[in-house]
Amino acid sequence: MPRFARLFEAAADTLNAYYQAVAEGNVDSVMTLWIDEEFATCICANGAHLHGLEGIRAGLAKQFEAAPGTIEPLEIRVYDSLGTVVYAISEAHKPADPAGVTRLIFTTYVMVHERGEWRIAHIHASAMPDAAAGQFAAKMRHGQGPLH
Template identity: 65%
Template sequence: MPRFARLFEAAADTLNAYYQTVAENDIDGLMALWIDEDFASFIDASGSHWHGIDSIRAGLAQLAAGQALPAAVEPLDVRVYDSLGTVVYAVAEAHRLRDPLAPPRMVYTTYVMVHERGEWRIAHVHASTMPNETANEFVAKMRQGQGALH
């Protein structure tokens, strides 16, 4: 019996590849995940806005050069909203910095992916640093086993 691929699992593969390329500090690999359009946009947790592929590449390269790109991104709570051709991930993340002594940064990130030419591509990323009070509540609920947004 043939095995059918589930369409939205491939979008998750793109998100996992994003996390991997960030950890590897691989800007070329990271940019290969983006849609090839000028309407792509990225809002970094620092508040920087980049519009268009060239601007996103330059911004990410600047973060990587300054060691501000996380060493690892750990998804703690993932919400998925999908429709034909578009998947939105709303993710609570711990961004582990390259300094091993620095505490992780708690960040909410939204990823918008579109299905283009048979592949899932990133069209938009919006990251926002969690306020300390929210991050502390989030961590407390995770420790109590209630889930992140319970």
């Protein structure tokens, strides 16, 4: 079983590389993490639907230029099988401008094992509703964690 444990840890490495590339605003680095298939899709928190690698590249480049920032995972749930890992994550999207407003986002990442590496096949992000975001933030402030 240790072989499988390392296999799934590598998916987390891909997710961490994604967060780092977003923080750097580096579209080229982000795109190296995607599956090499045109069925790749990304639904952004702003509602944009990006389809195919070129559509994803163009959409993310536009977002990075308009609103650079970082993503901080707050709560992570992982569902894995032999060739697929799904991350369901509550994230804080922090703008680079300190005066900007941090948004709480629910994001699902679907990763597949392709040619010996974990690649992103789909991202679906949606803004946390205000009521849920308020409850989530209050629990985090009181040290209860998001699951209590």
